[in-house]
Amino acid sequence: MRIIIIGAGVIGMFSAYELRRAGLQVTLIDRGPPGKHSSWAGGGILYPVLPWQFPRFMFPLITWSIDFYRSFCEDLASETGIDPEFVSSGALFLGHGQDAEALDFVRSEQIKAEHLDAQKLRFEEPNLSPQGSAALRLPEVAQIRNPRLIKAMMVWLRDHGVEIMSEAEVTGFDAPTPRHVQALHTTMGKLSADAFVLAAGAWSGDWVARHLHQPLAISPVRGQILLYHRAPGYLRHIVLSPRGYLIPRKDGSILCGSTQERVGFDSEPTDEAALKLADTAAFLLPELGNQRPEAHWAGLRPGSINGIPYIDRHPGFDNLYINSGHFRNGLLLAPASACLLADIILKRDSAPFSADPFRLYP
Ligand SMILES: Cc1cc2nc3c(=O)[nH]c(=O)nc-3n(C[C@H](O)[C@H](O)[C@H](O)COP(=O)(O)OP(=O)(O)OC[C@H]3O[C@@H](n4cnc5c(N)ncnc54)[C@H](O)[C@@H]3O)c2cc1C
Missing domain, CATH: 3.30.9.10 (D-Amino Acid Oxidase, subunit A, domain 2)
Structure with missing residues (x-):
């Protein structure tokens, strides 16, 4: 199965990591150099700034992500230097x-x-x-030093066969049959795949409004x-x-x-x-x-809305997914969000938290 992820921030990168590990052929595409937007600019605190005001149902994802980071960072450092x-x-x-x-x-x-x-x-x-x-x-x-995390992730993804395309903006898509995206239009040509993930950070809402003519509150x-x-x-x-x-x-x-x-x-x-x-x-x-x-x-x-991301299949398409809207906690939530996304795409059930709160239209 070939999958293309739009947006190479920390959310796109962890999605690529999780899907590549599950055996998919993954392309990660960004209109700029990868990882140079919010994921680079963030502070790297692995906790909500006011945790007691953060929705409690998010805490299983928070705990899972922190546990994941603890061992993942050691492995990543020894594999990538x-x-x-x-x-x-x-x-x-x-x-x-x-x-x-x-x-x-x-x-x-x-x-x-x-x-x-x-x-x-x-x-x-x-x-x-x-x-x-x-x-x-x-x-x-x-905490994590996010610019270094991004550098290390890029090395890992390249070394493990993820195709990374930079300076390629996704400007539209082809869907000749209902509910099925066939290819993306990019500034570097058309790209076909079996499935697509939108992880375009702050631009995700605008992308959906422009190309799907629907609101997405990001x-x-x-x-x-x-x-x-x-x-x-x-x-x-x-x-x-x-x-x-x-x-x-x-x-x-x-x-x-x-x-x-x-x-x-x-x-x-x-x-x-x-x-x-x-x-x-x-x-x-x-x-x-x-x-x-x-x-x-x-x-x-x-x-x-309330800093709660959307992690779901788009209701209008069988092969278009969204992983976006992490607001102040994208570095913290990236590992758990990617695990949940992979569960949804692969119809598996590995994450110990429910996908319900992250649906596009609950
Ligand atoms: C000042 C600041 C402090 C922060 N502090 C923390 C913190 O302490 N802890 C924490 O967990 N989080 C923090 N965050 C939030 C965190 O950085 C974000 O939630 C997270 O980085 C979002 O990742 P992303 O991959 O969704 O977005 P981004 O990193 O912005 O990546 C989106 C990518 O999509 C690409 N893109 C957009 N449109 C297209 C298109 N049409 N075609 C191709 N590519 C496209 C962009 O070029 C970009 O590279 C902070 C953020 C900021 C700004």
């Missing part, structure tokens, strides 16, 4: 130390958690601003990040606060994110966001106030 830096750095949720909603969440989901008072917080993170006086620590929250939400550099270990935990978050990498890089802006398909970073993020960085780590950020970038998240 590129370490995606899966690190269980733990997360501090500032201002949520005694929050009833948060405590109810950790109790009911049986999540390891610890309340840190001001003194303990100071001990754990001496460089953090004293204004964040208490926190809830979830010690098992992990739209771009711009996010911006600043990058600083300190000595390794200067900050150890991921820090989440109502003003924004900090992500410390192994080499001392610190990411400060992020904005949420509905500005269409404009993915340019702005001075206004840079000022706002610099303010957040200085509020949380006062020494960053005296330092210029080393980089500033933006990406378009695939925004969806």
Whole structure:
């Protein structure tokens, strides 16, 4: 069976990985260089930013993805020589130390958690601003260095026979018989296959509206990040606060994110966001106030209703599938989403979670 996946972000790449492992002949096609949009721009926190406000039915996918990443990243690093830096750095949720909603969440989901008072917080993170006086620590929250994950995935996919086509935009399709897509129109010619997956991130809704003349509630939400550099270990935990978050990498890089802006398909970073993020960085780590950020970038998240992705066969076609709309959690959810997609395409039943909440038209 030959399958073509439209969009080589993390969702397309994990879909290709899962389907290739199941023995399919897979082509991954992107209109730009692969993995250079949201999947590159993201922060790489492998947990929702406010987990207690995230739908509970998502947690089996979250747990599954994190467990998957833990061993997958080791294998990927040894096979490709590129370490995606899966690190269980733990997360501090500032201002949520005694929050009833948060405590109810950790109790009911049986999540390891610890309340840190001001003194303990100071001990754990001496460089953090004293204004964040208490926190809830979830010690098992992990992160991934997404640009490296993408590089390693590309090597794995190529080495395992996935055809990767870059600079080829999908501009339409042929469906001469009802309910059956026969071929894609691309800027590099027509491509036939037995089945097709739309994983075009923030552009998926627009693609469906343009080519299928139907609404699909996926739209771009711009996010911006600043990058600083300190000595390794200067900050150890991921820090989440109502003003924004900090992500410390192994080499001392610190990411400060992020904005949420509905500005269409404009993915340019702005001075206004840079000022706002610099303010957040200085509020949380006062020494960053005296330092210029080393980089500033933006990406378009695939925004969806309540951040719930669509993972389903398109109701109008027997061989067109969608895996898109992961909003703020695409890096986190990519492995579980790809497993679910492969279950749907191959009519197998391997994922320990239901496909129902992710249907296009429940
Ligand atoms: C600032 C920011 C911070 C984030 N932080 C996190 C985080 O900490 N944790 C987390 O889990 N997630 C995070 N995210 C969200 C995460 O990055 C996304 O959910 C995820 O990357 C979406 O992946 P995707 O493959 O669907 O989209 P993308 O990575 O955008 O890939 C879509 C691809 O489709 C291609 N494409 C589009 N249209 C066509 C076409 N017609 N023909 C061919 N190709 C096409 C594009 O070129 C693109 O490469 C963050 C995002 C941003 C922007």
